Amino acid sequence: MSDELPQGDLTLRTMAMPAxxxxxxxxxxxxxxxxxxxxxxxxxxxxxxxxxxxxAVDKMKFIQPVHVGDVLCIYTEIGRIGTSSMEIKLEAWALRHRFGHREKVTEAIFTMVAVDENGKPRPVPKAH
Ligand SMILES: CC(C)(COP(=O)(O)OP(=O)(O)OC[C@H]1O[C@@H](n2cnc3c(N)ncnc32)[C@H](O)[C@@H]1OP(=O)(O)O)[C@@H](O)C(=O)NCCC(=O)NCCS
Structure with missing residues (x-):
C-alpha cells in the first residue's frame, strides 16, 4: 500500500452502484x-x-479499477488561471468497500472556462 495522500480539497463524494x-x-x-x-x-x-x-480533459489516467460499493472521493486543486480559463487538477480516490483502505484510482487535469449567460468566455474574477 502506498503512503501517498490525496492532493487538493475534497469536493465530491459518491458511491459506485451496480448500474x-x-x-x-x-x-x-x-x-x-x-x-x-x-x-x-x-x-x-x-x-x-x-x-x-x-x-478540455487532459492527462486522464485510470490507475486502478473502481468496484461496486467503493466510495469515490474527488479532490480538486485549482492550478493556472488564465483570462477565462482555469486548470483544475483532479484526483479520484476509492474507499474500498465503503470504509476500507483508500487508493488513488484516477487522475486528470481539466480546463474549465468561465462563461456568461450567452455561453461566451468571461474573465475569471480576481481572487478575494
Ligand atoms: C468553452 C467555449 C465557450 C470557449 O469558446 P472559444 O470561443 O473557443 O473561446 P477561446 O478560444 O477564447 O478560449 C477560451 C479559453 O479557453 C482556452 N482553451 C481553448 N482551447 C483549449 C484547450 N484545448 N485546452 C485548454 N485550454 C483551452 C483558451 O486558451 C482561452 O483561455 P484564456 O481565456 O484563459 O486565455 C466554447 O469552446 C464552448 O462552448 N465549448 C463547449 C463547452 C461544453 O459544452 N462543455 C461540455 C461538453 S459536453
Missing part, C-alpha cells in the same frame, strides 16, 4: 470521468463565481 458497471462488473471509466467533471465544475464555478464549462 454504473460494465460487462466485466467493473465501474465504467465514463462514470468516473463524469464524477470528476462534476467536481471540477463545482470547484471552478466557486472560483469563477458563476457558470463554467469544460473545454
Amino acid at each position: 454504473d458497471t460494465n460487462a466485466s462488473g467493473d465501474i465504467f471509466g465514463g462514470w468516473v470521468l463524469s464524477q470528476m467533471d462534476l467536481a471540477g465544475g463545482i470547484s471552478a464555478g466557486q472560483r469563477a463565481e458563476g457558470r463554467v464549462v469544460t473545454i
Whole structure:
C-alpha cells in the first residue's frame, strides 16, 4: 500500500452502484470521468463565481479499477488561471468497500472556462 495522500480539497463524494458497471462488473471509466467533471465544475464555478464549462480533459489516467460499493472521493486543486480559463487538477480516490483502505484510482487535469449567460468566455474574477 502506498503512503501517498490525496492532493487538493475534497469536493465530491459518491458511491459506485451496480448500474454504473460494465460487462466485466467493473465501474465504467465514463462514470468516473463524469464524477470528476462534476467536481471540477463545482470547484471552478466557486472560483469563477458563476457558470463554467469544460473545454478540455487532459492527462486522464485510470490507475486502478473502481468496484461496486467503493466510495469515490474527488479532490480538486485549482492550478493556472488564465483570462477565462482555469486548470483544475483532479484526483479520484476509492474507499474500498465503503470504509476500507483508500487508493488513488484516477487522475486528470481539466480546463474549465468561465462563461456568461450567452455561453461566451468571461474573465475569471480576481481572487478575494
Ligand atoms: C468553452 C467555449 C465557450 C470557449 O469558446 P472559444 O470561443 O473557443 O473561446 P477561446 O478560444 O477564447 O478560449 C477560451 C479559453 O479557453 C482556452 N482553451 C481553448 N482551447 C483549449 C484547450 N484545448 N485546452 C485548454 N485550454 C483551452 C483558451 O486558451 C482561452 O483561455 P484564456 O481565456 O484563459 O486565455 C466554447 O469552446 C464552448 O462552448 N465549448 C463547449 C463547452 C461544453 O459544452 N462543455 C461540455 C461538453 S459536453
